[in-house]
Amino acid sequence: MLASEWKRRGALSHFTVVRKLDGGIFPMGLTKEVSERNSKAGATVLALESSERALLNRLMIELNKLDGDILVGHNISGFDLDVLLHRAQASKVPSSMWSKIGRLKRSVMPKLTKGNVLYGSGASPGIMSCIAGRLLCDTYLCSRDLLKEVSYSLTQLAKTQLKKDRKEISPHDIPAMFQTSGALLELVEYGETDAWLSLELMFHLSVLPLTRQLTNISGNLWGKTLQGARAQRVEYLLLHSFHAKKYIVPDKISARNKESSTTKRKLNAGIDGEDADDLNVNDVSLDNGALHIDQGKGKKGPAYSGGLVLEPKKGLYDKYILLLDFNSLYPSIIQEYNICFTTVERSPDGQIPSLPSSKTTGVLPELLRNLVERRRMVKSWLKTASGLKVQQLDIQQQALKLTANSMYGCLGFSNSRFYAKPLAELITLQGREILQSTVDLVQNNLNLEVIYGDTDSIMIYSGLDDIAKAKAIAGKVMQEVNKKYRYLEIDLDGLYKRMLLLKKKKYAAVKVLFKDGTPYEVIERKGLDMVRRDWSLLSKEIGDFCLSQILSGGTCEDVVESIHSSLMEVQEEMRNGAIELEKYVITKSLTKPPEDYPDAKNQPHVQVALRLKQNGYSGCSAGDTVPYIICCQQGTSSGPSSGIAQRARHPEELKRDSGEWMIDIDYYLSQQIHPVVSRLCASIQGTSPARLAECLGLDSSKFQFKTADSVGQDPSTVLLSVIDDDERYRGCEPLQLSCPSCSSTFECPPVSSLLSTSSSGNSLDSQTEKEPDCNFWRRMHCPRCPDDVDGSRISPAMLANQVKRQADNFISLYYKGLMMCDDEMCKYTTCSLNLRVFGDSERGTVCPNYPRCNGHLIRQYTEADLYRQLSYFCHMLDATRCLEKLDQKARLPFEKDFAAIHPAISLATSVIRNIRDRCAFGWVQLKDLTVSV
DNA sequence: ATGTTAGGCAGAAACT
């Protein structure tokens, strides 16, 4: 039906039943209002009942009268049906009544196993059996399959999909709404609205036509398609195909049968005195290739290798990028290489089989070709169709595509009747080889630069500004690649004007699209934090903004400036409360309750702090309370590795030590909230304890809040650099190392001396670039500890950590701006962190060597210089290994990353994770960067 | 009950 039809007034009807609350009465004037409504509608749209039992009876009678084919509701399978049946059971509704919910008369209530705690896993078999004869359409489950949303609540979907507002009523407020007739009618309206919304959502998503098409294609049960059951669809499709060709199909092995056959084998083996497990394994793999041994653990790792993902050439690209991908790669491979149960010869030792040589087309390829062909036909009809027909045909072609694409997945599904690991393996292997050979072809023969590729796609950097030329290149590539294959086809999937490539499966781009010949642009984001459901809205908004700036094509200065100012703005807004933190806050128990508090549930709850990741892992939602809060002892140094923060404490324990315990906001923020936000929070802590306490629901007078400021870290104690005698590092303080044993700090000896002592080679060698000696650091002793103290040795890991910290600080300082005297003779270098000394002026100040020098300090280094220095700095200290660690752990954009990436990116992307520490207390002066791209 | 593998990343547990 077209939407206009079912939306017509009177096309659909509804009814509502309300009951009194236990021990209550209906509000005044309600009965009158109800009868008025009913007479106005000409039918009973609103009925009153006096008890729950009567209400359920009434509902069942109405359902029976309607005898609907389909029950529709949002999360109806996970909630509504369950509740209805349980309440029917509890209120002793007779079976003749409750069984009217389905079309099968039943006398005994089936087991309504609450087994699955997982939200949204569908109705249990018992519930499904109750509604036998009717289909169940759960719009919650459907929208999870068909849409990509942050939340699949009815409220959210109504807003984004139907553009309608839905009011959420807390269950807590419902009793109060029974007090007045007006409020109760309002409540009724909300209930009805939910039903309408769910129905509208179903129509909006074309759930019924789509599932019907899918069912028609595969020949399974519609009801199953509505419940998901992708594996079953493919199973039936194959069953029909093979049966038609007079094949005998493999037996269906259910989980229980699998279990019993295993135990039987074990028993037999036991009798024979054989090793049960061994025999079992052999047995299974020999007698049926389709059976396999995944009974290891609940969560199994991958059984075979899948698609190839190319190492991305990270960076910001500002000329056209071509995105080419193979149209439905895996189905095409099956056809191209004639991969089928009937053609591939499987080796008994579980090796990946070789490609079939058979000339006769297998069942599987033929089936797929059929689907593809049908889809092509449907699409061709689509061009000339109009009105409702367009919708129908479009749904049909979608269904055909979905079916073809889900075939491969089921080959690799271990519980599938047609499980065929060798086939799945062979397919992915071909996929990998095809991608690799395509890359080779494009790179070596066509001399183009491939910057990334994933499973079935490649991205080519054209280096061109001209879209027509770029398209021409794409045409050439397509021509060259496609002539190698019969069924496989590579196609231009998109043109990116600019692209930011960060990691595997993480990138964003400005995609150029055409509407009626005129180009327009959209930003495509893949895998980045802001597309993930588990990041705070606030982080996403900030990240999105940064991204739009980076991809705006503006000059570096402008981009940096605008990102910086917007960050400052956010900071300011958080400080003055313009951003409602509460909106972004969810609370969650962070640590598993300790064993020694078994009675945790009955303890007074304390609301736990800010956490900006949404949809927390443990199913907590905003406002939840938990019995533990994170805290540490006053004066104890906290931090990610102090160990304290990972421990939860009971409120009682807190009370006892109330004077000494406190919430460590600093740690808390830095760990539990998005780095940017956390740091912004940290930086506003001077004003925020009260506010934070408010957010936390704590009495601020009872707790002390430790802030980073109050810890009294003086950033100026950090050093700039190490390398003595190096011109570039003049004016820098020496590297400090601290002893793990006595924790005294001492200066790092001159690097030159380190190199000479550690070097066994001659002096000629040491002049050239040489491998740093990692072992050296293990031999280094603390000057204040006796030589035989083990702890006084500095381990590489320790060193790496120290280097990291100092490098971090180095960068922090740098961002404030390195300054150098412009007098050629003086060249005094400093960090403008000491702006307290020099004044916070953009312009250079008089050289501190005055009056010996007449120069002015000017900003000197570019960021590239910084990194050259930094990598040099790290290189001297070792340690490629350290660097790796650093790169991985601290995610500093060292060396290659940095060289490739726009500075604004290292500052802003991944929502600025990379620079969180530098961002920390407003040290970052992005506008000071003088980098060109 | 249930389509696949590859990959990044935060947080917690385990290890030394």
Place this chain on the structure above:
DNA sequence: AGTTTCTGCCTAA
């Protein structure tokens, strides 16, 4: 205490 490994989540394809 400091570090590494494991786990869960959610994405890309």
